Amino acid sequence: MRLIRQILLRMLTTAVTLIGVAVIVFVVIRVVPGNPIAMMLPPGATDEDVLRLTALYGLDKSLPQQFLIWAGGVLHGDFGTSITSRQPVLALVLDRLPATLELSIMALVIAVLIGGVVALTGTRSRDSGIEAAIDIGNGIALSIPDFLWGLILILLFGVLLPVFNISGRITPSLPLNFVTNFYLFESILRGRPDLWLDLISHMFLPSLALAIPLSAIIGQVLKQSLKETMHLDYVTLSRTKGYGENHVILREALPNAILPTLTLVGVQFTFLIGGTVIIERLFSYEGLGNLAIDAVINRDLPLIQGIVILFAVIFTAVNLVVDLLYAVLNPRLRHG
Amino acid sequence: MSFLTIRNLSAELKGHGVPLLRRVSLQVAAGEVRGLVGESGAGKSMIGKAILGILPRAVAITGGEILLDGVDLLQLPPAQRRRRIGASAALIPQDPLTALNPSRRIGGQITDRLVDILGWQRARAEARARELLAEVQIAEPERVLRSYPHELSGGMRQRILIASAFAAEPRLIVADEPTTALDVTVQKQILKLIQAMQARHGTALLFVTHDLGVVSKVCQKLSVLYAGMVVEDTEVRPFFAGPKHAYSAALLAATPKYTDPAASLQPVPEAVIEAVRREVADADRRAGHG
């Protein structure tokens, strides 16, 4: 009963959030200066041309009217037509989504790996010079934003020591006969190292740039949580049984220290996804973020709306997954 | 030969030189129960932790020996010391609510030492766990072994911790105020249980408490600690007839009597504290000179 009420409440808040996002974006992009129609037309176009096109895209109607028309379409799965490319927004956006998801997930995996190793190493050598060095490293990683890390990485591993690709998602001359747009997942599942190695070579630097700040957060928070757990009685009791430091950290402390870290990682992961917008631009990576910047530059209103709504849906989904994971990992919630 | 022999064990707070244990000596023979009493902060738990190799990082042992079965633990390399302690000693902790890992099932927390440290077959260890739960009078052992700690009451968890402590047939058990965190109604049962288990298994038991009433019921030997120093080491029966040291006598006078719980309690007199402080200072000076 309680569970059902919680689920209903959750769905309701999600719906309200999405509507709120839609309204705000709708209003803001129409209030900021810049006329999409004027930008589409060649310099010699007449006022009549402008009026005709404005009416075609429904931009002559009042704001509430425009919103209702748009929202009515959305309820039928129609997010409108992109002004610049004249293709359905939904198709354009879904086409790019996999690229961004793959980049974000790769960044998350890298962040968890680096952050995890940092936290475990820091816990093992707590209160020593090594821990102090780790704290300093984390501080540096955190105080430089992801796009600056992107520039630094481009300089280091794209220019000075060119071991990775710094532009695009895949080498275009490769045989690109993908069924889905999840290039990385698909090429791994199909056992095509020629493809996935090339993809990773393209994705590594941008995902690393996205991952560095998050890995510092994971490293710091998980280390703190582990250190607090290491003082608890059950950890001490396990030492008296004959277990050494590694076992005690991994088996006794880690499972309990992960929980407080998890919620935070969820929130931070949504920030990371937000970071893809600039990082994709920086690395000319053909994902949603790059599409979003083009849409904003061209004042492609329907496309901007579609992309923002999609990002909002992704953020909500991430939060939902985190809550579910929390429930699964916490035995106290698992067994009422 | 006593199973546990501590000789002149000294420990201090690292970097500060603050002594926490002052040339502590005590022995516990197989089948014997020794009480370790003293006021809060006297260092009772420190001694238990030193034996079990779980001293806080801030505390360093500065001298002495801890012999388990004649082998000085302090001379062994860490891995070997841990194994030896795990195989022959065990702890019954103070607070059953915090001493079990909340994310692991009870069964694994009883059998882990048997399987990982002592190399038992898993099936044999599980059979042993069921047997132990029956021994500590837990009904439905199967269900309990599959449970997580939060599904069980405090008294139940303390029974489990006792079972777990006896799992590997240790020759020494350190019980650090094993009943203080429990309901008064449960305290007596748990005390009886520890006593019965100790007697049946013939284990040496070091019983840390500041309740002399409990000492009179459970222990045969007694060490009285003040500021990390043993001020009296004695048999329990003569102690209650008439303690030798003025501080122990004052401590005894400060304990409520079961025969007359309403009798007014005497706080330890200032003069006695002064005297025992001087004694500690003298001992420090002698130790400093040689």
Ligand SMILES: Nc1ncnc2c1ncn2[C@@H]1O[C@H](COP(=O)(O)OP(=O)(O)OP(=O)(O)O)[C@@H](O)[C@H]1O
């Ligand atoms: N982690 C620690 N770091 C530094 N000093 C400590 C630490 N734990 C305890 N001490 C100090 O060591 C001394 C002895 O503490 P211990 O815990 O052995 O006392 P105790 O006799 O067990 O007292 P209680 O009856 O309150 O449990 C105390 O003065 C205490 O302040």
Ligand SMILES: [Mg+2]
């Ligand atoms: Mg204590």
